[in-house]
Amino acid sequence: MANAGGVARSRIGWGFFGAELKRRREEAGFTQRALGERVFCSGAYIGQIEAGVRRPQLELAKRIDIELGTGGFFARVCEELINSSPDADWFAEVSSLEGMAVAIQSYSPTVVPGLLQTPDYARAVFVAGCRFAMDEEIESWVAARLARQCILDDPTRPMLWSVLDEGVIRRPVGGRAVMREQLLHLTELMRRRRLVLQVLPYAAGASALDAMLKLMSFEDAPPLAYSEGVMSGSLLDDPAQVARCRLAYDLVRAAALSPEASVALIESVAEEYAGEDRA
Template structure:
């Protein structure tokens, strides 16, 4: 897997963290497995740090410093990289992995997923949760979200498929004009065959998934799942948990409208917003 994500790369990145980890680990005469045992994680996890595929939690970085006697080097690098990220700390690793993924499948029940958001829609989402934040911070988050969406600029990778609850189309985020622009953007991406989008209609019954769920696959690493709630995100990489997440996603997708009908509904709701805002 490539060391650099397709977006969100700082001046020095997690690949540099990984290369330094390998240098200091080998200088200490430790294998990946041996270091993993000392810092309470698996050797394969240490290997993923070393290649820049995964990001260590801050407490693991601190334990690495203790074991390798590096005087806080890895904890400081970890803090620096986290602080440079334009994403909330709980989403930063998921954002990194999305930039490396070969396929992304998402389910959203409240908002349009970040990959598909327009700037005005993203602004409305951020302001709804952080109405008193300074403009410069809001703008930094919007910039990060737009950078995230750049992975769709590639005509082939990653493949992206999204299931949207109908409520996502109906929540008037930012007002009618913003929603019209946002839904037209989603429809355009579908018509360009850059993403697949299915809508889970209200009359489909109880949804199998009631939150944001993201599934990611990679060329040379195991698949992962990411779930998110208010101010918290969970990255799941245990095979049993990922398999369960895939099962739930498949149930939601099966209950959703076919691609063509979903596109018709998205464009129809977009037109409803046109009439509402008088444009």
């Protein structure tokens, strides 16, 4: 969800963070590889941060401060940049990480994932969650969500794999017309081979996951898991926790319909919405 607090955009950027990291690393006499070893990442990853290509997690910024003796400078800059994001506090870091991932796999029990939402569907989701928000606020949140979808412009990266609970495609968010458009958008992404999508049917029974889950994989950094609750989110980087999330996701994926059967079901439900409109 977008940041309803209306935080002003920061006057500094991730390019500044990277330039300062390079300057202070060299002053401390570290190579990129040496610093990476001390903060538990690759030297190539440090180089990408310095070039402004990658954005560090807050925990990594804190470890850099310790190793370079910078008194919390990089953590403060990192927090400033995260807080200036149009996304909610707990999601801002995840939003930046999406653009760096080579693969994003998700499970959604209630709504279509933000990266796959149409404008009208996204608007309906925000209105449902923020009944008393002004139209201007709603539209700014919708714009921020759609801006994240620029990563779909690349025909191959990141690889997207999504599992939706059957209730997601049967709940008419925004009304029947909006929902039909949303479902057709999903099938179009699948036909373009931009997305692998499965539906977890009601008949599968209990799910191995009871909350939204997003798994992100990177070229030069360990995988991460993100789970979201009511007005909160948790970004997990502990390898054991991420492995448990991966196992639960794989169990959900194994219980879901095949991609081909999922497309057929989604198209059938979309036609049901169209039929109801004609009636």
